[in-house]
Amino acid sequence: MARPTPLSGFPEWLPDGRIVEQHVLDTLRRVFELHGFGGIETRAVEPLDQLLRKGETSKEVYVLRRLQEEAGDADAAGRGDKQLGLHFDLTVPFARYVLENAGHLAFPFKRYQIQKVWRGERPQDGRFREFTQADIDVVGAGELPYHYEVELPLVMAEALGALRDIGVPEVRVLVNNRRVAEGFYRGLGIDAVDEVLRQIDKLDKVGPEKVAALLVSEAGTTPEQAQACLALAGISGSDTGVVDRVRALAAEHGVESELLETGLAELGALVEAASVRAPGAVVADLKIARGLDYYTGSVYETVLVGHEQLGSICSGGRYDTLASDGANTYPGVGLSIGVSRLVSRLLSAGLVRATRSVPSAVVVAVTSEETREQSDAVATALRSRGIPVEVAPAAAKFGKQIRYADRRGIPFVWFPGRVDEDGARTPDQVKDIRSGEQVDADATTWEPPAEDLLPRVVPAGG
Template identity: 60%
Template structure:
């Protein structure tokens, strides 16, 4: 038998950590549904042509899909989706005649990116997205609503303090055009690397791309501006650059920040360094960071896109934001902050005195399950001490015994053992299902 070798970038959880991930997914899903978002699931593959040319080196990261036994001339132009926004835009175009607009959707699925694996960077991971799309026009108030929904979901979870950094793509675009830099996409991609390579290297690369030293330094100065309120407008104006698109972006971001200050003070930080590498964003852009762990990178993000979903006749502008569930959970688990309270859903182990008792034990288990209690029967008859150790290793809190005096339930954590009627007994609510144990104080 060949040796099993792990594949880097394709993380797999142990059962107790998977419980943490499932709790996150359940909470996120329930929160999205509380806000009226409907669930959709799209296929894993899209035409490579649709996936490519989206910026952020997307072309290099797409996994191509083909049959190993593909014949000559067989179509091999499919790729695994690298995010959920591009396939969702296709979904809207394909099913637009059957959807009611504005359409509110959430989507929780795997995505694949062929990038170099490192901490927090995976080749396969789960994202949880919400988007609102409309036909023709999309009001700006959705750009405020979506980060508030995401924040509500995260605040229900044992997540450290976080901040949603927000910008508007029209601000750097208008600023660069006001400087005379018309290759906006190139400037954005260079400036977007400022955290990785530093401002001086960014200036150097901007000059290499055709900017003057003054233009490059002003672009970096713009990226240095941030504020928890609308004061960023005065800071931008002080740089002395004017352009109608810049004016529009400043106004739109001011509306977002003013509304956030009313509904969720301190949640949003206007940060003009945020650009998002994907080219389809046209308005608000978001990045979610854990406070004090910014060097880890964002654990979510998104933005507004006005032309991604268009069939030439009708355009469906949208705005969306996602949580990188795998990235976030792996970070918290690997830091020793969280773990599952047990490695199995089972709350009760029905013990066996002898193998002949299995049929009755299975009937007892069925009665408990009928009342929503997760139960399993011991794998084999053995001394009670051995069966208790089996339950303890798996984190099962209760063992149900048949004794001379009738059924008894033992809480193996406290050692307490009492007579019980399996037809009516129910464990404490906190023990029915596994939960998340916080191992350190999140701050």
């Protein structure tokens, strides 16, 4: 078999990269659980008709077929097996999970979900076909109070903030409120709200002049309306002064709208609460548009400060109808982190590193294959106190056994004492191979320094 080459769009990490990714996932999970979010997993597949309900993503779906399946065979047709596709996000499967299990869930239901998703698109720079997402959502049965729209972005800000220790840059959550935009546009006399938002969404890419022209040509606005939309999109700030500026702009254009007022009250409450609970982490940014056929209230994007060109690494919003059955409609609010993109960036930019590539803190040397049992016993004693240990692969010269540890970044090598003819055993010794210091040690009591116990993930300079 020739040496295989990577598949474009399907990222994999070497063991030390996986330590970084695992640390990110463990950190996110810990913060989500501290806030009471329970973990669930859903199957990787959904019936194709469910995946295609959002028309725009249909081109991205990977469809499954059994290798031996034949057109019209009993399994695919007669027994009514549905065509299956891999999920392309965690929202569609979550909506299905909520409907399927509604009778067994307690609402409001807070869940996190960390799983792979797949998109069958052509891989481009930074575009993955398989990647890990980490989502949090709160879903109510029938109703969901506004305060969750404040809480959720703050949980995400805290989760991402918990990664600053390892060198993840500061994050900034950019928030907007769909009601503000829609209320303002309608107040201006614009009906094609979705189309305006689609054009506004291009601001960072094509600039205000092009967007102004597109608003006229594509959304049918007047040049004056277009300028007002751009003026709204230009407003941002991290205090309630933002609300005042939007009100002033509305007054200037004679806009009066209940919807706008509702949205501004919500946006103001969010910015105010955030300034108390996570100062500087949340900024109101009126140009944030998102795919707004879906969201109905707050919308969120998140950038790494100083790496804004990466785009949003964590997005989401409020939706009034996550799912609906005969009995209930389920409104929710949630955000999703693109973990693979984040980890890929941390690794490729050399921002973080693992202190070693294996869990082991200690290699127990083997004096001879006949006394391997003695080394195994040392390893067992150390492990019983939570210290990750491996035993050397062969009773080679100690220099070679030390190199085995060194190559993996394992800081300590343990030398079992020698047993003489009378059965007396000289003391065991442990060597810190970084400093060369070697001391007597007892496997039932010795501990490595806390910072050496497990591989740590640290800023690459550290």
